[in-house]
Amino acid sequence: MNARQRRSKAAGATPPAVPKPSARIxxxxxxxxxxxxxxxxxxxxGLGAESGGIGMGMLTLGVLLAVYDVAEVVIKPVFGxxxxxxxxxxxxxxxxxxxxxxxxxxxxxATPLMLGLARLGQGIAAAAFSPASxxxxxxxxxxxxxxxxxxxxxxxxGLGYVLGPLLGAVLIWxxxxxxxxxxxxxxxxxxxxxxxxxxxxxxxxxxxxxxVTELVRQSTRRSFLVxxxxxxxxxxxxxxxxxxxxxLGNNLHLNLFASIAVVSLLALSSALIQxxxxxxxxxxRITAPAGMGLGLAMIAAGVTLLALxxxxxxxxxxxxxxxxxxxxxxxxxxxxxxxxxxxERMGRTMGAAEIGREVGEIGGPLIxxxxxxxxxxxxxxxMLGLIVAGTSVLCLAFLRNHxxx
Numbered sequence: 001m002n003a004r005q006r007r008s009k010a011a012g013a014t015p016p017a018v019p020k021p022s023a024r025i026x027x028x029x030x031x032x033x034x035x036x037x038x039x040x041x042x043x044x045x046g047l048g049a050e051s052g053g054i055g056m057g058m059l060t061l062g063v064l065l066a067v068y069d070v071a072e073v074v075i076k077p078v079f080g081x082x083x084x085x086x087x088x089x090x091x092x093x094x095x096x097x098x099x100x101x102x103x104x105x106x107x108x109x110a111t112p113l114m115l116g117l118a119r120l121g122q123g124i125a126a127a128a129f130s131p132a133s134x135x136x137x138x139x140x141x142x143x144x145x146x147x148x149x150x151x152x153x154x155x156x157x158g159l160g161y162v163l164g165p166l167l168g169a170v171l172i173w174x175x176x177x178x179x180x181x182x183x184x185x186x187x188x189x190x191x192x193x194x195x196x197x198x199x200x201x202x203x204x205x206x207x208x209x210x211x212v213t214e215l216v217r218q219s220t221r222r223s224f225l226v227x228x229x230x231x232x233x234x235x236x237x238x239x240x241x242x243x244x245x246x247x248l249g250n251n252l253h254l255n256l257f258a259s260i261a262v263v264s265l266l267a268l269s270s271a272l273i274q275x276x277x278x279x280x281x282x283x284x285r286i287t288a289p290a291g292m293g294l295g296l297a298m299i300a301a302g303v304t305l306l307a308l309x310x311x312x313x314x315x316x317x318x319x320x321x322x323x324x325x326x327x328x329x330x331x332x333x334x335x336x337x338x339x340x341x342x343x344e345r346m347g348r349t350m351g352a353a354e355i356g357r358e359v360g361e362i363g364g365p366l367i368x369x370x371x372x373x374x375x376x377x378x379x380x381x382x383m384l385g386l387i388v389a390g391t392s393v394l395c396l397a398f399l400r401n402h403x404x405x
Contacts, residue, residue, distance in 0.1 A: 019392075022073070024198055026137065026149060028191060029092075029136055030152060032191050033153050035187055040126070041183075042171075069362055072127040077348070079351060092243025093196050095125045095126065096187070096191050097189065099184070099188040103181045108189070136199070140335075141338070150274075150330075160270070205283070230292045236360035237303060237384065242263050243369075244380075246262065266326075273324050288335065289396055295325045298321050299329070300325075
């Protein structure tokens with residue numbers, strides 16, 4: 001897809017017909033997305049649940065939880081750039097095999113040191129195949145179907161968020177961390193072989209040399225910054241919800257299962273709505289600026305509802321509203337980036353956007369926690385709601401103007 005066609009699509013013109021990639025080609029990429037989400041959340045939940053049994057203090061637990069995301073923040077731009085230079089397929093395959101090897105390391109011992117090394121290796125490997133997978137989905141789908149395929153991709157990642165803690169708990173109960181890490185090794189190795197066999201090698205496109213000024217200009221364009229801020233807001237809300245919704249459930253005297261089920265309900269809502277939103281986007285029935293603005297407004301409304309009226313009914317209602325808001329915003333954000341980015345630097349753009357998501361996932365809980373420490377949980381949630389609402393306004397104000405140029 002050349003630059004003229006991309007500009008026509010961004011301006012609202014009907015793009016030329018592009019053959020749709022088969023499910024056989026895209027299914028292994030969805031499996032890769034599921035793997036990173038399942039691996040991150042199953043192990044994180046297991047570490048939290050079993051920290052006392054393996055002699056970890058709170059500081060050690062915090063380091064083990066953070067090292068995965070820190071590795072992704074630092075490494076993702078590098079692998080995004082490499083996927084443009086040598087192709088997405090080898091990066092995805094190598095990253096998935098690396099994830100399998102790091103998982104095998106976790107089967108050797110359940111000491112904090114070995115768990116930390118395994119989780120660091122998994123984070124580095126996920127930093128390789130995650131942006132490369134997003135770039136591959138964008139190139140295979142084309143601009144005409146970017147919304148649909150990113151909706152499906154996000155849905156499979158959402159299922160990983162849902163099933164990760166649940167299956168992780170079952171595996172740890174059945175065989176400890178050894179069983180959990182072994183299942184991760186098998187799943188990621190199988191996904192690597194699947195990608196190797198089923199995914200075509202995408203042509204490496206010629207890349208012009210950019211000056212530092214041009215790189216800065218590309219990284220500060222509204223068409224990149226605003227969708228990335230929107231994606232960061234969704235992961236910020238998700239990260240805060242994973243931690244604070246169960247806390248609110250506990251404060252409301254709900255049992256452990258009922259408190260944890262709130263997070264699964266949020267993730268399930270997000271997973272179910274993403275494919276629908278993607279299809280509506282491709283059919284022209286919802287625009288990216290309006291859709292992202294609506295999704296972020298729903299997240300802000302759900303978070304604010306919890307801040308103002310924390311009762312069991314609103315806890316579950318807010319989880320559904322926040323999950324739907326995340327499910328609306330995420331595929332539209334990635335699709336907008338795919339449409340407005342030249343294919344020869346798709347990997348770099350997706351890697352940079354993934355950094356925004358990781359920063360949001362780290363920053364959301366920190367903002368809520370810091371304000372809650374100084375004032376109250378309600379105040380922390382209210383602050384997060386204001387930030388997300390502000391990003392909603394940015395999407396409506398700036399992306400509309402961009403798409404009309």
